[in-house]
Amino acid sequence: MQACTRIQGVMLIDDDVITNYLNSELIHEMNIAKHVVVCYDGDEAINYLRMYQNPPVEDKSVTLIFLDINMPGIDGFEFLEQLDQSQLLDKIDVVLLTTSDNPNDVRKTEQFKIRGYLNKPLTAEKINSIVDSMAS
Amino acid sequence: MKDKNLGKKSVLERESLPEKIDIKILLVDDRQDNLMAIEAILENGNYIFRKASSGKEALKILLKEVDFSMILMDVEMPDLNGFETATMIYDRDKLRHIPIIFITAHDSNLENVYRGYKMGAVDYISKPIDQEMLKARVSVFIELYKKNFQLKAQEQKLIVINNELEHKVKERTNQLTKKNLELEAKNLELERINNDLDNFIYTASHDLKAPMANLEGLVNMLKMKLGAKLKDNEQSLFNMIGISIDKFNNTVKELTRITMVQKDLEDLKELISFQEMADDIKMDIAHLVNESGVTFFEYYDVKEIVYAKKNLRSILYNLITNAIKYRSPKRKGEVKIQTYRRHQDIVLSVSDNGLGLSEAHQAKMFTMFKRFHSHVEGSGIGLYIIKRIVENNGGKIEMESEKDKGTTFRVTFGQQTRLEKDIQPEQDKKVN
Numbered sequence: 001m002q003a004c005t006r007i008q009g010v011m012l013i014d015d016d017v018i019t020n021y022l023n024s025e026l027i028h029e030m031n032i033a034k035h036v037v038v039c040y041d042g043d044e045a046i047n048y049l050r051m052y053q054n055p056p057v058e059d060k061s062v063t064l065i066f067l068d069i070n071m072p073g074i075d076g077f078e079f080l081e082q083l084d085q086s087q088l089l090d091k092i093d094v095v096l097l098t099t100s101d102n103p104n105d106v107r108k109t110e111q112f113k114i115r116g117y118l119n120k121p122l123t124a125e126k127i128n129s130i131v132d133s134m135a136s
Numbered sequence: 137m138k139d140k141n142l143g144k145k146s147v148l149e150r151e152s153l154p155e156k157i158d159i160k161i162l163l164v165d166d167r168q169d170n171l172m173a174i175e176a177i178l179e180n181g182n183y184i185f186r187k188a189s190s191g192k193e194a195l196k197i198l199l200k201e202v203d204f205s206m207i208l209m210d211v212e213m214p215d216l217n218g219f220e221t222a223t224m225i226y227d228r229d230k231l232r233h234i235p236i237i238f239i240t241a242h243d244s245n246l247e248n249v250y251r252g253y254k255m256g257a258v259d260y261i262s263k264p265i266d267q268e269m270l271k272a273r274v275s276v277f278i279e280l281y282k283k284n285f286q287l288k289a290q291e292q293k294l295i296v297i298n299n300e301l302e303h304k305v306k307e308r309t310n311q312l313t314k315k316n317l318e319l320e321a322k323n324l325e326l327e328r329i330n331n332d333l334d335n336f337i338y339t340a341s342h343d344l345k346a347p348m349a350n351l352e353g354l355v356n357m358l359k360m361k362l363g364a365k366l367k368d369n370e371q372s373l374f375n376m377i378g379i380s381i382d383k384f385n386n387t388v389k390e391l392t393r394i395t396m397v398q399k400d401l402e403d404l405k406e407l408i409s410f411q412e413m414a415d416d417i418k419m420d421i422a423h424l425v426n427e428s429g430v431t432f433f434e435y436y437d438v439k440e441i442v443y444a445k446k447n448l449r450s451i452l453y454n455l456i457t458n459a460i461k462y463r464s465p466k467r468k469g470e471v472k473i474q475t476y477r478r479h480q481d482i483v484l485s486v487s488d489n490g491l492g493l494s495e496a497h498q499a500k501m502f503t504m505f506k507r508f509h510s511h512v513e514g515s516g517i518g519l520y521i522i523k524r525i526v527e528n529n530g531g532k533i534e535m536e537s538e539k540d541k542g543t544t545f546r547v548t549f550g551q552q553t554r555l556e557k558d559i560q561p562e563q564d565k566k567v568n
Contacts, residue, residue: 016346016350018350018354019346019349019350019353022350022353022354022357023353025357026353026357029357029360029361070342099341099342099345099346099348099349100338100342119349120345120346120349120350120352120353121349121350121352121353121356122353123353123356124356124360
């Protein structure tokens with residue numbers, strides 16, 4: 001179950017409390033990251049990243065983000081845009097987590113360089129495949 | 137009174153035949169005996185006469201009455217002579233159409249005759265008056281007048297009819313324009329409702345799936361935490377929870393497929409082999425095929441079709457799985473897949489020898505969430521989706537079913553499913 005690679009930091013961005021609890025619990029159980037940052041909206045996440053990511057601060061910076069698309073305020077796409085503009089998208093792997101079947105949503109993500117697109121819920125298998133693809 | 141109104145009233149208002157029109161003649165001569173003589177000659181013609189003893193008097197009469205059919209006028213009169221009087225008569229528009237026959241002395245020179253014609257006078261009679269000549273000439277002009285009158289009456293009628301027609305056309309056009317506007321408004325309204333529905337389905341599906349995904353994640357987490365402590369019967373409870381969640385997710389997914397079908401998002405059309413598609417599907421549902429033990433009979437008269445691959449797959453998949461699912465426990469299941477051509481169209485039919493449906497059920501076959509056999513798995517959306525796919529692509533789907541005999545689904549594909557080369561041989565056949 002455990003991945004051989006340990007990631008510096010993982011950020012979870014979702015407005016849903018249970019989703020965030022579940023995912024951070026899963027990552028802790030799997031013991032793949034040194035720390036997990038939970039954000040409840042895009043604004044909070046952008047502010048955090050601007051503070052600790054450029055240059056990366058030890059014990060604070062993240063290398064992988066799990067991002068929800070449908071959120072109040074800044075949604076997933078707007079968050080990706082801001083990340084792109086701040087030149088952070090190149091340095092961080094982003095995985096979109098969604099329940100959406102809307103084909104327009106998938107199409108919209110195609111313009112961004114992201115690690116992947118996953119359907120909820122996040123599982124140990126899915127996390128492992130992501131981490132593996134990052135290592136290779 | 138009667139003759140006075142003639143000509144003033146609309147021709148159409150008078151129902152009388154044009155033959156019965158009153159003929160009024162104005163006689164102008166300075167000598168009373170001449171007037172009497174002319175009146176006497178023309179007495180049998182049923183004419184109405186007005187008599188004037190001078191050009192002035194004639195003009196006075198013509199001020200009040202303009203409905204004369206003819207004027208007979210002496211040329212030689214004191215004060216105003218015939219030509220001068222005629223000039224003044226013809227100055228008035230209303231009188232210009234009245235023919236004038238001049239009566240003049242036998243010895244009058246040719247110059248007068250020419251003058252008379254130049255005036256617009258239509259004829260000319262010399263004194264002493266030849267009775268038969270006068271009668272004949274007057275009757276010729278009166279006939280002309282009558283004919284003219286009839287023509288005018290017809291023209292009037294035509295104008296009225298024309299106006300009525302124009303009015304009717306205008307009215308109809310207005311009605312049509314109004315109907316058209318109403319239709320356009322309805323159309324916009326429908327489009328808006330349709331969009332709302334699509335958005336609603338996407339939003340609803342997202343809102344339904346988000347908590348379900350959490351539930352799935354929570355169950356996974358619980359399972360992981362309990363790990364080896366789980367007993368077999370507890371493990372099977374977890375499995376059942378998993379199956380329920382899957383079923384829910386599939387139903388929601390199919391719901392959103394409805395909107396996708398409508399928007400033709402998967403509209404990339406290509407040439408597809410029926411045989412290959414059927415084989416592919418049979419492979420996918422191998423467990424169902426094996427477990428049911430059904431036998432397939434396949435006859436592909438038409439080998440290929442141009443269609444969106446996903447859509448054709450949905451159609452065939454639904455029809456084949458339905459045919460297997462609703463097999464009869466009383467006999468060995470048989471599924472017959474056929475393609476052929478009816479007129480210009482490609483037809484796909486899938487028949488089974490299964491449970492069949494009563495007529496009452498058949499009518500509701502293609503509605504959403506209708507399922508008629510409770511022992512079989514299914515969301516009840518399948519047939520509804522494929523009906524929409526087929527119809528959106530210009531085709532139609534029909535079914536025939538007999539209870540406890542079997543069911544046949546027949547898909548007639550629309551015109552755009554044929555390739556150029558596909559049509560060619562057909563035309564050749566006709567020539568031969």
